[in-house]
Each structure stands twice: as C-alpha cells, then as structure tokens.
Amino acid sequence: MAMQERALRTRKSLIHAAAAVFAEEGYVPSSLGTISKRAGVSNGALHFHFENKRALAQAVEDEAADAVRGLVRRADRTGASALQALVDTTCGLVDSLLDDIVVRAGFQLSAERALGPEARLLRTWHEWVEQALLGAEAEGQLAPGVSPDDTAAAIVAVTVGLEVLAGVDPQWLAERRIAGFWELLLPGIATEQVLASALPEAHEGRRSEAEEA
Template identity: 65%
Template sequence: MVKQDRAARTRQSLIHAAAEVFAQEGFAPASLSTISRRAGVSNGALHFHFENKKALAQAVEDEAAKTVRRITDEGTDRGGCALQALVDTTHELMSGLADDIVIRAGFELGGDPARGAEPRLRREWQRWIEDMLRRAEAEGALAEGMSPHDASPAIVAVTVGLEVLGSKDRGWLSEETIAGFWDLMLPRLASRQKPVPVSSPPAGGPRRTVMPSAQATD
C-alpha cells in the first residue's frame, strides 16, 4: 500500500510538473527531462509512468477534464434557475483557470496544433453551455425571440476568448471581468419576467440583480 501511494504521488507530481512546463513552453518545445527535473524524479521514473510526451500530455488533459466535469456537474446539480447556474459555473471555471495550472494546461493542450488533437475541453464546455441554455428555454427564462442557438455562440466565444487571454494575463479571468460580461449579456438574454442575479466580486458586497432590458422583447 505504501508503495502504491508513493507511485500515485509520483504520478501526480509528474502531471503537475508537465502542466507547468506545457503551459509555459507549449507542447513541442517541452522536454521530458525538464518535466522530470521539475517533478523531482528521475527520467526512469517518468518513463515508468508515461511512455512518451504524448502520453503525459494526455494525462494532463484527462486530469483537467475530470476537474472541469466536476465543476459543470456541480453547476447542473445545484438546482434552481438554469441561467443562474450558467453564470455561477462560468465564475467557477474562470477561477479554476486562474488558480489551477492543470486546468489551464489542459485547455491549452487541446488547442495546440503541435499535438494534432481536438480541442476537447473547449468542445465539452460548449456542449454544457448549450445544454444549460436549452434548460433555461424550457424554464421560460430566455427573452422572447432568444434561442439557445442564438445565445450559445456569443457565450462560448467570449468565455473561450477569456480562457485564451487569461493564459497570459490573469486579469481576464477575474471575478470583475466575468461579472462585467454577464452585466452586458443578461439584459438581452433573460426574460423580463425572470431577472437573474449575477455574482459580484468576492470583496464587492452583496450579489446584484441584472434586470432584463425592455428592448430585449420589444
């Protein structure tokens, strides 16, 4: 059992070190020797756990995907208004991207042309947004004339854009930035009969309610 625990810790150290190196250097320039040094293990120990750099990158992406699914599953299971869940989960994901190097590297690796892989996490995020908008539509929470098909491209484009920009400047992932986006989006998105509260920044006092625009249904 002790040996298994040590092996599990070594594997996690390698995944975390690989995420740091991939995020800093990209997939192609990153070397396994740099990753093993960063993790504090030998090259032999690295190859015991991962056959090659491609397998290690896949492990980073898989680990990130588990965390992202936990975030979105918690958003789905929270209950209440689907639009509120969408807003809150956007805050949670952007916070994760700011604070967790594995999540950040997982997203970046999916879009790295050197790997030749599909942008898996971005696709999963897109599907989750579309699903929550369909739920909101079923709840009657979308503005008249607004459909999930209309709304999802804008939300996906902005949130994925923030993820890309945030890889270099964490300010793009701040609570203030996300709340500002929803302040602009929700008045057009939400039904006038169902105002949706938007999370304020942690140090910014109580939650604020964004009222749907009268123009949204005129």
C-alpha cells in the same frame, strides 16, 4: 500498498509539473526532460507512467475535464435554474483558470489542438454550455428568438479567450471581467423576469487580488 501510493503520488506530480511547463512554454517547445526535472523525478520514472509527451498532455487534459465536471456537479446540486447554474459555473471556471494550473493548461492544450481530434476538453465544455442553454430555453428563461447554439458559441469563445489573454496579463481572469461579460450578455438573451436573479452577484469568496486592477 505503500508502493502503489507512491506511484500515484509520482503520477500526480508529473501531471502537475507537465501542466506548469505546458502553460509556461506551450506544448510543442516543451520537453520531457524539463517536465521530469520540474517534478523531481528521473526520465525513467516519467516513462514508467507515460509513454510519451502526448500521453502526458492527454492526462493533463483529462484531469482538467474532471475538474470542470466537478464545477458542473456543484452547480447542479444547488438546485438553481439552468441559467443561474450556467452563470455560476462560468464564474467558477474563471476561478479555476486563475487558481488551478491543470485546468489552465488543459484549456490551453485544447485550444492549441495539441492533441488534434483527441482534444476533448473544449468539446466537453461547449456541449455542457449548450445543454445548459437548452435547459434555460425549456424553463422559459431565454428571450424569444435567442439561439442556444449561437449563445453557447459566444460563451465558450469568451471563457477560452480570457484564458488566452491571461497568459499575457492575469487580470483578464479578474472577477469583473466575467461579471461584466454576463452583465452585457444577459439583457440580450434572458427574459425580463429572470434578469435580476440571474445576474452574477460578485462571488464574495473569490480571490481579493483578482478584484484589484
């Protein structure tokens, strides 16, 4: 049991080290040697857990996808409307992009198409956003003529774009960015009856440093 626990810790350490290196250097320039050194393990230990860099990148993206699914589950448990759940989940995702190196690296890998057609994170996120908007449409929350597909594309483009821009300046992941986006978007997609309740009311528990600019 102790050996199994140690192996799990080593695997997790490698995934987090790989995420940090991928986020800093990008997928192509990064090396397994740099990753193993960052994790504090030998190259042999790395290859025991992961056959190659591609397998390691896939593990990073898979763990990031698990984190995103966790955000979705938390929003679903609140019993909020579909549109409110979407607003809350995008705010939570931006928090995770700021605070969680695995989530940030997972989206970066997916945007880089480092894993080609096997990259699933962006597709998973896009599909969930579109499903949330279809739910909002079914609940009568979307204004007449609003396309869930086009709106989902805009939301995904903005959330992924913020991650890319944050590589230059972390302030792109400040709360005011995603809140400002929703304040611009909601009047164009939501019925008047739901606007007040769906506006992102600055999550007070968010990082105070992300609010400074």
